[in-house]
Amino acid sequence: MLDYDKEAGAYDATRGGEARAEAAADAVLTLIPDSTGRTRRTGHTCSPDNACSPDDADRPGRLLDLACGTGIVTRRLAAARPTLRVTGADRAPGMARMAAARLPGSVLLADSRRLPFADATFDAVTTVWLLHLMADTAEVRAIVAECARVLRPGGVYVTTVDKAAAHDVGSDIDAVLAARPRRPASDASAEVSAYALASGLLPAGKAAFTGVGQGRSPRSTLADLRRGWFTMLPPDDPRVEGFAERLASLPDQDRRRPDPRFGVRAYRKPVAD
Numbered sequence: 001m002l003d004y005d006k007e008a009g010a011y012d013a014t015r016g017g018e019a020r021a022e023a024a025a026d027a028v029l030t031l032i033p034d035s036t037g038r039t040r041r042t043g044h045t046c047s048p049d050n051a052c053s054p055d056d057a058d059r060p061g062r063l064l065d066l067a068c069g070t071g072i073v074t075r076r077l078a079a080a081r082p083t084l085r086v087t088g089a090d091r092a093p094g095m096a097r098m099a100a101a102r103l104p105g106s107v108l109l110a111d112s113r114r115l116p117f118a119d120a121t122f123d124a125v126t127t128v129w130l131l132h133l134m135a136d137t138a139e140v141r142a143i144v145a146e147c148a149r150v151l152r153p154g155g156v157y158v159t160t161v162d163k164a165a166a167h168d169v170g171s172d173i174d175a176v177l178a179a180r181p182r183r184p185a186s187d188a189s190a191e192v193s194a195y196a197l198a199s200g201l202l203p204a205g206k207a208a209f210t211g212v213g214q215g216r217s218p219r220s221t222l223a224d225l226r227r228g229w230f231t232m233l234p235p236d237d238p239r240v241e242g243f244a245e246r247l248a249s250l251p252d253q254d255r256r257r258p259d260p261r262f263g264v265r266a267y268r269k270p271v272a273d
Contacts, residue, residue, distance in 0.1 A: 018072065019212035019213060020211055020212040020213060020214065021072040021073045021076060022076060023209040023210055023211070023212055024073050024128055024160075024209055024262070025073050025076035025077055025080065026209065027207040027208065027209035027262075027264050028073070028077065028126055028128065028158050028207075028264060029077065029080055029081070030205075030207050031156065031158045031204065031205050031206075031207055031264065031266035032063070032081070032124045032126075032156055032158060032266075033156070034081075061081075061083060061084045061085065061123040061124075062084065062085045062086075062087065062121065062122045062123055062124075063077060063078075063081070063084045063085070063086045063087070063122060063123065063124040063125070063126065064086075064087050064088075064089060064115075064117070064121075064122045064124070064125045064126070064150065065077060065086065065087070065088045065089070065126045065128070066089050066110075066112050066115075066125060066126065066127045066130065066143075066147065067089070067090055067091070067112055067127055067128070067129070067130035068088030068089060068090050068095070068096075068099050068107065069090060069092075069095045069098075069099065069128075069129075070095055070098040070099055070102070071088050071098060071099025071100070071101075071102040071103055071107065072102070073128055074086060074088040074099060074102070074103060074107075075102045075103055077126070078103060078106070084123070084124070085106075086103065086106060087106055087107070087108070087122075088100075088103055088106060088107040088108075089107070089108050089109070089110035089112075089115070090107070090109065090110070091109065091110065091111050091112065093109060096108070096109050112127070112130060112143045112146065113139060113142040113143055113146060114146065115146045115147075115149070115150055117150045118150070119149055119150065120150070120151065120152045120153070121150045121152070122150050122151055122152065122155060123151075123152055123154075123155045123156075124151075124155055124156050124157075124158065125147040125150060125151055125155070125156075125157045125158070126157075126158045126159070127143065127147065127157075127158075127159040127160070128159070128160050129160055129163065130143070130159070130160075131143065131144075131159060131160070131161070131186055131187035131192060132160075132163040132164060132185065132186055132187040133186075134186045134187075135186070136186070137186060137191065139186070140186050140187070140191070140192065140195060141195045141198070144157070144159075144192065144195040144196055144199055144201075145195070145198075145199045147159075147199075148196070148199035148200055148201050148267075148269060149199075151201075151269040152269070153269055153270065153271040153272060154268070154269065154270075154271045155268070155269050156204055156266050156267065156268050156269075157196065157201055157266065157267045157268075157269070158264060158265070158266045158267075159187075159192065159264070159265055160187065160262055160263065160264055161187050161188065161189040161192050161263045161264070161265050162185065162187060162188060162189050162262075162263045163185075163187055163262065164182070164183075164185050164187075164230075165185065165188075166211070166260035166261055166262045166263065167214075167216065167230075167260045169215070169257060169258045169259075169260060169261075171216070171257035171258065172218075172250055172251075172257070173216050173217075173218060173221050173247065173250065173257055176243060176246045176247055176250065177221070177225075177230060177231075177243060177247075180230065180231040180232075180233065180243060181231060181232040181233060182230075182231060182232060183231075183232050189263060189265055192265065193265065193267075196267040200269060200270070201267035201268060201269055202267060202268050202269075202270060203265070203266075203267060203268075204266040204267055204268035205265075205266045206263065206264060206265050206266065207263075207264040207266075208261050208262060208263050208264060209261070209262055209264070210259050210260070210261055210262075211259050211260045211261070211262050212259060213256075213259070214259050214260050215256035215257045215258050215259045215260070216256065216257055217252075217253065217254050217255055217256045217257065218247045218248070218250040218252070218253045218254075219253045219254055220256075221247055222244055222247045222248060225240060225243055225244060225247065226240065226244070231243075
């Protein structure tokens with residue numbers, strides 16, 4: 001896994017910047033109902049399913065952006081939904097410092113597997129580009145379970161899924177890399193949905209967005225291959241050179257191929273009858 005403290009300063013510029021952040025935030029927001037946390041009238045708060053509870057009188061809605069990174073997406077979520085109190089959380093101090101500069105007083109350090117919040121704290125929880133980083137399925141299950149735990153009944157959990165698969169866009173680069181041994185995808189949508197269901201969350205919609213500026217070029221892919229990305233082969237494995245030679249022979253070495261199309265899924269915590 002990357003050292004996100006070291007990556008923090010250059011992270012946005014190398015990951016599509018504001019254009020990708022805007023696309024991601026827009027997709028996430030389509031899955032978070034406008035009624036989340038909105039006070040409809042004095043003494044009654046609307047939940048996402050439009051039910052109102054007098055027990056939550058005048059309560060402002062709350063959203064947790066978990067693994068918020070530099071806060072580039074979190075800031076857009078907050079700006080788009082001024083009725084929500086948005087909190088960002090990240091485990092990497094370098095990332096959290098950058099996010100805190102964008103959302104002063106609203107960012108904290110936290111481990112996504114053990115969240116420092118009480119049960120039923122948030123109306124929405126988001127994880128954008130987190131689950132694919134986990135080393136094994138147990139970690140993903142723990143994260144999904146924690147997100148479910150801190151959701152209020154009627155709340156929604158929104159997450160990106162299938163990140164690695166999204167990069168396979170049918171290009172000549174993908175053809176070269178097709179035979180490489182791959183790491184199992186820890187954010188596969190079917191598995192994430194199963195973990196959500198096991199944690200009491202029900203499917204509530206899906207969306208997609210284009211990863212602006214994320215299309216691969218042969219030269220950039222070759223550099224990433226030598227870093228051990230996209231494959232289970234260590235950089236010093238002799239087979240890496242075979243892939244490297246074929247990548248180096250492709251035309252238009254610096255032309256980016258089509259951008260990936262990332263998937264997003266939403267899951268709702270049911271309201272008790």
